[in-house]
Amino acid sequence: MSDIQAANNTSNDEIDLVELVKTLWQGKITIAVCTIVFTVCAVIYALTAQQWWTSKAVITAAQYQNTANIRSQITNLYAVIDDSSKINSILDSESLLNDYITEFNAFDNKKAFIENNEIMKKYADEAELTDENKAQFISNWAKRISASQPDKKNQPDVYQLSFEATSSKLAHDLLVAYSKDISDKVRDELIDALDAKISYSQQILQANKLALEASAKQQLASELIKTNYALDMAKSADVTKPLADMNNNELFQIQLGTAALAEKSKVLDKIKDLSIFEPKLGIIHTKLELLSQIKLDHKISLQGVRYLQNTDYPISRDKPKRPLIAVLGFLLGIMLGVAIVLLKSAFNKSAK
Known part of the structure; x- marks a missing residue:
């Protein structure tokens, strides 16, 4: 069946x-x-x-020599501070790479570039932007700018930069321009961090200087008072010449005699160099002088990242x-x- x-x-x-x-x-x-x-x-x-082309570049952390030019400008800072690791952390290649990627992907930086770049202004003019659609225009273009990790597991320090535009040349030129803007921003932030470190070191040294100067002035005034008292006592005791058999540990050193005490009083009254009483003042003066000689070039060329593949001209379109x-x-x-x-x-x- x-x-x-x-x-x-x-x-x-x-x-x-x-x-x-x-x-x-x-x-x-x-x-x-x-x-x-x-x-x-x-x-x-x-x-x-509409055709869309994507220009790309591949970057990684910079090498030591890439920041040698700025390190040479802060040699005096290395000589002044006790812990150089605080400076090295600012110039650390991994930190600079992370800063670069963060700034590259930051929407505010993309927005500023889209609003101010001459090529992007032409795109905006063609789109005949109004206040209502300007935000959408910026948002759409911001999505076409990115820094990502092609192989996060095996190459965590390698990033791919990309910029999508309507022609191969425009994509290349825009990525070059935006990358330069980000490099300049990272450099400016680095210079600001070093300036802040220099300023902080100067403030600490100035505070120590004031404290030591106050201590030295107090010691000088005390020594001058004791000397004048000893001079009066020596005159009363008619001690004109130094006495060999008196205790040098006495509070008032009348054993020096009136002539020596009078001369000592004159010398103390004329002292301007307070480092006689506080030797550390000399070291502080030297450090402050070294810091004052640091002149950071805010337009210095800084390679915060290293290019494994320079910005290319795309040879094939992505869309359509x-x-x-x-x-x-x-x-x-x-x-x-x-x-x-x-x-x-x-x-x-x-x-x-």
């Missing part, structure tokens, strides 16, 4: 398949027309749609994918044609 049922099902399937092929063959003109129309439309769209669009149009035309033929056949059968 089951064998008979299976045979009937097979026969029905064969009949259905034959009818399907017959129906499609009868509607071949409809299918062909749909296929041709959709394929032609797809080709026309592919040929007339013309062959893919044509194939999709062809397939869509066939599917729509088949659907129309089958629906038409179904309606005809139901009408009968």
Whole structure:
């Protein structure tokens, strides 16, 4: 019984398949027309749609020599501070790379570039921007600027920079210009950090200087008072010459005699160099002088990152994918044609 049922099902399937092929063959003109129309439309769209090209560059952390020029300008700072690691952390190649990527992907930086770059201004003029669609224009273009990691697992320090534009040359020129803007921004932030470090070191040294000067002045005043008291006492005791057999640890050194005490009083009264009482003042003066000689060049060329692949001129467009669009149009035309033929056949059968 089951064998008979299976045979009937097979026969029905064969009949259905034959009818399907017959129906499609009868509607071949409809299918062909749909296929041709959709394929032609797809080709026309592919040929007339806005082209987009992406320029790319590959970067990684800079090497020590890439920051040698700025390190040479802060040699005095290295000589002054006790812990050079604080400076090295500012100039660390990994930190500079992270700063660069952060700034590259920052929306505010993209926005400023889109608003101020001459090429982008031409794009804006062509778009005839209004206050309402300006934000959308900026947002759309910002999405075309990116820094990403192609192989985060195996090459965590390698990043790919990209900028998408309507021609190969414009994509290249825009990526070069934007990369320079970011390099300048990272450099400015680095210079500001070093300036802040120099200023902080100067403030600390100035504070120590004031404290030591106050201590030295107090010691000088105390020594002058004791000397004058000793001079008065020596005069009263008629001690004119130094006495060899008196204790040198006495509070008032009358054993020096009036002549020596009088001269000592004159010398103390004329002292201007407070480092006599606080030797550290001399070191502080030297450090402050070294810091004052540091002249940072705010326009210095800084290579905060190292290029593994320089900015290229893209040789093939990213969008539109013309062959893919044509194939999709062809397939869509066939599917729509088949659907129309089958629906038409179904309606005809139901009408009968």
